[in-house]
Amino acid sequence: MTEKRREPSDEIKRALQILDNRNAADDDVEAAFRTLARLLPSSSPRHDFSQRVITAVCQASLPTGRRRLRARRPAIIAGLSGAVAAAGVWALLWTTGFVQLLGGRIFLLVVQGGVRAIHSVSFMVGMWRWMERAARVFTAVLSSPEMLSTVVVLAVLSVLSLAALTRFVSSSQRRSIGCS
Amino acid sequence: MAERDADLVRGALAGSERAFHELIRRYQRPVFSVILRVVRDPSRSEELAQDTFVKAFLRLETYAEERKFSTWLLAIAHHAAIDEVRRKGVRTTPLEEVPQDCLEQRRDAETPYRVTEQHELAAVLDEAVRQLRPDYAELITLRYEQELTLEDIVEVTGLPVGTIKSSLHRARKDLADYLRRRGWSTS
Numbered sequence: 001m002t003e004k005r006r007e008p009s010d011e012i013k014r015a016l017q018i019l020d021n022r023n024a025a026d027d028d029v030e031a032a033f034r035t036l037a038r039l040l041p042s043s044s045p046r047h048d049f050s051q052r053v054i055t056a057v058c059q060a061s062l063p064t065g066r067r068r069l070r071a072r073r074p075a076i077i078a079g080l081s082g083a084v085a086a087a088g089v090w091a092l093l094w095t096t097g098f099v100q101l102l103g104g105r106i107f108l109l110v111v112q113g114g115v116r117a118i119h120s121v122s123f124m125v126g127m128w129r130w131m132e133r134a135a136r137v138f139t140a141v142l143s144s145p146e147m148l149s150t151v152v153v154l155a156v157l158s159v160l161s162l163a164a165l166t167r168f169v170s171s172s173q174r175r176s177i178g179c180s
Numbered sequence: 181m182a183e184r185d186a187d188l189v190r191g192a193l194a195g196s197e198r199a200f201h202e203l204i205r206r207y208q209r210p211v212f213s214v215i216l217r218v219v220r221d222p223s224r225s226e227e228l229a230q231d232t233f234v235k236a237f238l239r240l241e242t243y244a245e246e247r248k249f250s251t252w253l254l255a256i257a258h259h260a261a262i263d264e265v266r267r268k269g270v271r272t273t274p275l276e277e278v279p280q281d282c283l284e285q286r287r288d289a290e291t292p293y294r295v296t297e298q299h300e301l302a303a304v305l306d307e308a309v310r311q312l313r314p315d316y317a318e319l320i321t322l323r324y325e326q327e328l329t330l331e332d333i334v335e336v337t338g339l340p341v342g343t344i345k346s347s348l349h350r351a352r353k354d355l356a357d358y359l360r361r362r363g364w365s366t367s
Contacts, residue, residue, distance in 0.1 A: 009297065009298070012298070012301065016359070016364060016365060019352075019356040019359065020356075020360075020365055029352065033320075033323075033324045033352060033355075034324050034327065036301075036305055036324075037305075037320075037324035037325050039298055039301055039302040039305060040302060040305055040306055040309070040325060041302055041306060042209065042213070043209070043212055043213045043216050043222075044208065044209045044212060044213075045208055045212045045225075045226045045229055046226065049204070049208055049212075049226065049229070049230070050201055050204040050205055050208060052230060053204050053230050053233045053234065054197060054200070054201060054204075056230055056233075056234050057200070057233070057234055057237045060234055060237070060238060062238065063238065063241075066193075066238075066241070067193070067194060067195035068195060069192070069195055069196070069197040069200055069237075070195050070196075070197055071197045071198070
């Protein structure tokens, strides 16, 4: 059943005329439908939709390696809240006496460390002096004429004994070859 | 300057709630509209739109920046809607059953007479679209309400361009016939 004819506005009238014209060009038909589609009620989900999606995303099990969504607070607020938290912890530790105790312990450790460092330095200096004396005595002994003549005699004796040994070994080898 | 979708996707991948919230704000209407045109049940459409965004978030690393984010997201919405129709069939909701906060009339008319006239035509058009087959109604929404190109519709639906053109042609003819039957004709 066809209802009574309406009197639409000019733009819509043009669009409807194009739809009525069976020979209308494709571009005109497209434009006419775009005009009419603008009249269609725009549908949107309820106002809290995005928050519900965020909640659902936070509850979903993520693939490995993916980061969870997190709200990033402004840097100033984060810095201020960090400073307030640190001051609170400090005040709590101060009132319980923990800070004083910890401070005393740290001071004691610093003093002990310093004393040990001084001790180790003085020990090293003593060691160095002892080694220097030992080196002096050694060079004095080695550079005396008696010591030098002893060293020369010992060297000559060593050369002679080596020569005798070499001769003895070679004659015994010759003898063993002749037997076989 | 508005942030690009690709930057928001990178932000969401890095865990920024603000970035993902902005993506939802930008695309909640097109996603919901497309699903509602196919499924025709507002509360179920809202659940499916929510699932679409959750799936999109879980698969966000598969999104390639050279593609349009809108078509990538609408493709997920399209599959969610089509799966729902295959499972449960289509429920036809009379216009008066659709919650009023889901339907927002466009207010660009100047006179009370035009407002009334355009409301009437809008209601008849909405009826006409809901009389269409779900796949035709979806194509009409994508092409004329969301103003997607044919290439974008191919990407969203996965249908060949020839099928889309012929389906749109038939859908337009059905809509024009319905309007004519309801008295919205110039001849």
